[in-house]
Amino acid sequence: MSKLILTHEVSGLGSAGDVVDVKPGFARNYLIPQGFAVAWSRGGQKQVEAIKAGREARELATIEEARDLKARLSAATVTLTVKAGAEGRLFGSVRPADIADAVKAAGIAEIDRRKVEIPTPIKSTGDHEATIRLREDLVATINLQVVAAK
Numbered sequence: 001m002s003k004l005i006l007t008h009e010v011s012g013l014g015s016a017g018d019v020v021d022v023k024p025g026f027a028r029n030y031l032i033p034q035g036f037a038v039a040w041s042r043g044g045q046k047q048v049e050a051i052k053a054g055r056e057a058r059e060l061a062t063i064e065e066a067r068d069l070k071a072r073l074s075a076a077t078v079t080l081t082v083k084a085g086a087e088g089r090l091f092g093s094v095r096p097a098d099i100a101d102a103v104k105a106a107g108i109a110e111i112d113r114r115k116v117e118i119p120t121p122i123k124s125t126g127d128h129e130a131t132i133r134l135r136e137d138l139v140a141t142i143n144l145q146v147v148a149a150k
Contacts, residue, residue, distance in 0.1 A: 002027040003040040005048055010036050015136060017051035069109055070140040077143045078102045084125055084148035094122035099130055122146060
């Protein structure tokens, strides 16, 4: 097992600043090259504290604000206009950054694209769902309406 310090949130593993044990291949081939983690060392404790302080600053200030945002996101239907073929098939797929931009354009809130999770790839027009991790313990589901650009 390799001991690492996460520098970004990784689904199913942990949040930025967490110290985790993972298999050496996962660390060597994915987490470290992608910049999601750095090797743990005794001097790394200062780095952990700096990462956690940055994460706390970016997190929504209170649980009430997060719950309010969750209610607004769940109630809204966000429309995404994308390039699509004649049969409603997209050229590519919808990315988390596209969803974050659409939520911002709809005037709901400004969210971080790294907090958006798409359970199944969105490759066609129609109604879809995505989740947004507002806090470690609070997840909002957002309804998306994907339409073809004219």
